[in-house]
Amino acid sequence: MLMNDYIIGNQVIKVQSVDSTNNYAAKLLNQTKVPFGSVIMAYYQTSGRGQRNSLWNSVNGNNLLISIILDLSSIPPEKIFYLSKLVALAIKSSVENITGIEVMLKWPNDILINKKKVAGVLIENQWKDKKIASSIVGIGLNVNQIDFSEIKSATSLKIVTSKNYELNVVLKLLCDKLNIYYKKLINLDYKTIDDEYHKCLINVNSWCDFRDNNKTFNALVKGVNEQGELILEFRNGSIKAYELKQITQLI
Ligand code: BTN
Numbered sequence: 332m333l334m335n336d337y338i339i340g341n342q343v344i345k346v347q348s349v350d351s352t353n354n355y356a357a358k359l360l361n362q363t364k365v366p367f368g369s370v371i372m373a374y375y376q377t378s379g380r381g382q383r384n385s386l387w388n389s390v391n392g393n394n395l396l397i398s399i400i401l402d403l404s405s406i407p408p409e410k411i412f413y414l415s416k417l418v419a420l421a422i423k424s425s426v427e428n429i430t431g432i433e434v435m436l437k438w439p440n441d442i443l444i445n446k447k448k449v450a451g452v453l454i455e456n457q458w459k460d461k462k463i464a465s466s467i468v469g470i471g472l473n474v475n476q477i478d479f480s481e482i483k484s485a486t487s488l489k490i491v492t493s494k495n496y497e498l499n500v501v502l503k504l505l506c507d508k509l510n511i512y513y514k515k516l517i518n519l520d521y522k523t524i525d526d527e528y529h530k531c532l533i534n535v536n537s538w539c540d541f542r543d544n545n546k547t548f549n550a551l552v553k554g555v556n557e558q559g560e561l562i563l564e565f566r567n568g569s570i571k572a573y574e575l576k577q578i579t580q581l582i
Contacts (some may be wrong), residue, residue, distance in 0.1 A: 332535075337369035339399055339513055348375040348391075352398035353451030353455055353469040360369060360457065360465055367402040367465070372502065379471065381451055383576065387471050394487070395472040395501055399509070403456075403466050406516065411463060412559035413455055415440045416528040418468055420506035422450050423531060426472070426506060430492050437532045437563050437582065438549050438552075439575055443533060446582060447486035449473050474501055529554055533582065540581040541573075547581070567578075 349355045352371045360366045373396045379387035388501035389396055404412060419440040426434045426442065426449060433445045444448035453469040473487035474496050488496055515523055529535060534552045541548055561574035
C-alpha cells in the first residue's frame with residue numbers, strides 16, 4: 332500500500348490510563364490540530380463506554396482499546412452507516428487472520444466468534460452545519476483477557492486460541508485492514524461493503540426472537556438498510572425497519 336493510502340494508524344498516541352479513548356479523542360479534536368487517521372490507544376479505561384449507555388470494562392493491558400479520528404466529510408451524511416459496516420468488516424478480517432476461526436457480525440456491529448462477542452464498536456460523529464465534521468471510531472477488541480466473570484456472552488482471542496498476543500501486532504493488522512476498507516468507502520464503493528457485510532451478518536434470512544420495550548417477538552431478518560436499521564418481516568408479511576435503540580436481538 333502506498334504511504335498516502337495509509338491513513339489510519341499513521342500516528343498512534345498511547346496512554347496508560349484514561350476515562351475513555353473516545354472522550355480523549357473528542358478533546359484532542361477540540362483542542363489541537365490532530366491529523367485525521369490518528370489512533371488513540373489506552374491500556375486502561377476508567378469509564379469505557381459501550382453502545383446503549385453501557386459500560387465497557389477491560390482488564391488493564393489485556394485488550395485493545397482504541398479510538399480513531401476520521402474525516403468523513405466527503406461521505407453524504409445519509410451514507411454514514413457504511414462506516415459502521417466497514418469497521419465491523421475490518422475487525423472481522425483481522426480477527427480471522429489471527430485466529431483462523433470464522434467471525435460473524437451481529438447487527439449493528441458486534442463482532443462474534445462462536446456466537447460470543449469478541450469486539451464492539453462505538454462511533455460518535457461530530458456534526459457541523461448538517462455535515463459530519465469528524466467521526467470518532469471507538470473499538471474494544473478482547474485480546475488476552477480470559478475471565479469476563481459476569482459477562483457470559485464475551486470471548487477473546489486468547490479464549491478461542493489459547494495463545495497470548497502482542498497488542499501492537501494486533502493493532503498493526505487491524506489498522507492495515509481498516510485502511511483497506513476505509514479506502515473502499517472514500518471511493519464510494521458502497522456495494523462491496525454492503526454485500527460483504529450481509530454475507531457475514533448473523534441470522535440473515537432466519538426467524539429470530541427480539542425484544543422491544545415490553546414484549547418478545549419473532550421475525551424474519553431481511554437485512555440492514557442504509558440508515559443502519561434492521562429490516563424485519565413478520566408472519567403476516569408486513570415489513571418494518573427498527574433503529575438500534577428500539578429492539579434487542581436475542582440470539
Ligand atoms: C459496544 O457496546 O459494543 C461498544 C464498545 C466500544 C468500546 C470501545 S473501547 C475503546 C473506545 N472507548 C470507549 O469508551 N469505548 C470504545
